[in-house]
Amino acid sequence: MEGFITDWLNLALRWFHVIAAIAWIGESFYFVALDNSLKPPTDANQRKRGVFGELWHVHGGGFYNMQKYTVAPPEMPDDLHWSKWPSYTTWMSGFSLFFVLYLLSPTTYLIDTNVLDMGPVVAVAAALGFLAAGWIVYDSLCRVLGTNDRVLGVCVGIYVVIAAYLACHIFSGRAAYLIMGAMLATIMSANVFFVIIPGQRKMVAAMLKGETPNPIYGKRGKQRSVHNTYFTLPVVFAMLSNHYAMTYTNKYNWVVLLFIMLAGALIRQFFVMRHRGQVLWYLPLGGVALMFGALAWTLPKPVAPEAQAANAPKVTVADIAPVLQQRCVQCHSAHPTLMGSAPAGVLLDTPDEISQNAQRIYQQAVTLKAMPLGNVTHITDDERKKIAAWFEGGAAK
Structure with missing residues (x-):
C-alpha cells in the first residue's frame, strides 16, 4: 500500500x-523574445514619455501594442502584473x-x-x-x-x-x-x-x-x-x-x-x-x-559472444529465472514489493514475460548496469554474466 x-x-x-x-x-x-524584438517608437510623444521600445502583435483576432520603458512609466498603473x-x-x-x-x-x-x-x-x-x-x-x-x-x-x-x-x-x-x-x-x-x-x-x-x-x-x-x-x-x-x-x-x-x-x-x-x-x-x-x-x-562497443565450451549447456530462461526472481521482480512484477507498480510496465514473473523483455534485460542489467537501481538487491557480476550468456546465445527459452 x-x-x-x-x-x-x-x-x-x-x-x-x-x-x-x-x-x-x-x-x-515570451518576455525574452519580446525584449529582443523591440523597435524604437516612431511616435515622438511615446519617446517623451520614456518608451524605450515597442512591438505590435496580432494574435487571436486582436492587435496588441507592447511597450517597454527605459526605466519606468510616468505614472504607476493601478493593476500591475x-x-x-x-x-x-x-x-x-x-x-x-x-x-x-x-x-x-x-x-x-x-x-x-x-x-x-x-x-x-x-x-x-x-x-x-x-x-x-x-x-x-x-x-x-x-x-x-x-x-x-x-x-x-x-x-x-x-x-x-x-x-x-x-x-x-x-x-x-x-x-x-x-x-x-x-x-x-x-x-x-x-x-x-x-x-x-x-x-x-x-x-x-x-x-x-x-x-x-x-x-x-x-x-x-x-x-x-x-x-x-x-x-x-x-x-x-x-x-x-x-x-x-x-x-x-x-x-x-x-x-x-x-x-x-x-x-x-x-x-x-x-x-x-x-x-x-x-x-x-x-x-x-x-x-x-x-x-x-x-x-x-x-555508443556501446560491440562485444563478441564468448565461445561456449563444447560440452557447456546452453543458458535458457529457466537458468536465469531464479536470478531475476531474486534480483528484479521486487520491482518488475504484477505485485512488486519495492514499488507501487512495475516501472515502464515491464513484468518478469513468467518465462514468456522474460523472453519478451530479453533486449531490455540485457541492455539495463548487462550493458548499462543501470538495474537494479542502486543495486539494492545486490546482483553479482557472475549473475550479470549469466544473463549476458543467455541473451548473446540467442535468448533461448
Whole structure:
C-alpha cells in the first residue's frame, strides 16, 4: 500500500510540476523574445514619455501594442502584473517531487557505492548542500563580476563544468543528472525571488514616492533573466534524463551531461538571436553536432559472444529465472514489493514475460548496469554474466 500511495503522490506532483514549468518557461521565453524584438517608437510623444521600445502583435483576432520603458512609466498603473508565481510553484513542486522520490529513498536513488560509499544521511545532506551551494556560489559570482557580462558568463560556464564533475563523482549517475538540473533550477527561481522581484519592488516603491527609480535594479534583473533563459533547456534535459540510462551510466557521464547541456544552450541562443533579427544557423548545427558527439561517446562497443565450451549447456530462461526472481521482480512484477507498480510496465514473473523483455534485460542489467537501481538487491557480476550468456546465445527459452 505504501508503494501504491507513493506512486500516486509521484503522479500528482509530477503533473503539477510539469504544468507549472510550462507556464514559467512559456512566460520566460515570451518576455525574452519580446525584449529582443523591440523597435524604437516612431511616435515622438511615446519617446517623451520614456518608451524605450515597442512591438505590435496580432494574435487571436486582436492587435496588441507592447511597450517597454527605459526605466519606468510616468505614472504607476493601478493593476500591475508580477511575473513570479509560475517560478515559485515550479520550484516548490519540483523540490517536493525530489523529496518524495530521492530524499526519502537515498540508498536506492542517491547512492552508488562504486562512485562514493556514503551513508543515507550523508547523501541527503550532500544533495541539499549541493542545491544551496549552487545558488551561493553563482550569486557571489554575479555580485563580484556583474559589471562585465562576458567575464561573468565565462565564469558561470566554468562553474557549471566543475559542478557537473563533482555531482557525477558524488552521487549515482541518475541522481547526479537530476541534482545538476535541480541546482540550475534553484538558481533560476532564486534569481526571481532574491533579485528580480525585490528590484522591481524597489522601483515601484520609488515611483509611489514620486522619485525616479534607480535603473541598476532593472539592469540586474535583466542580467539574471538572461542567465535563466540559457539554463532552461539544460534543466529540461536533466529533468528527463532518468529515462535514458545510456547517458548517466557512461563512465564519463559528466562529459555527456555537459555536451547535451551546451547543445541546449546553443539552440536557445539561436532563438534569442533570431528574435533580434539575426539567423545564425551555426548555433543549432553546433547543438546538433554536440548531440551526435554525445551519441558517439555513449555508443556501446560491440562485444563478441564468448565461445561456449563444447560440452557447456546452453543458458535458457529457466537458468536465469531464479536470478531475476531474486534480483528484479521486487520491482518488475504484477505485485512488486519495492514499488507501487512495475516501472515502464515491464513484468518478469513468467518465462514468456522474460523472453519478451530479453533486449531490455540485457541492455539495463548487462550493458548499462543501470538495474537494479542502486543495486539494492545486490546482483553479482557472475549473475550479470549469466544473463549476458543467455541473451548473446540467442535468448533461448
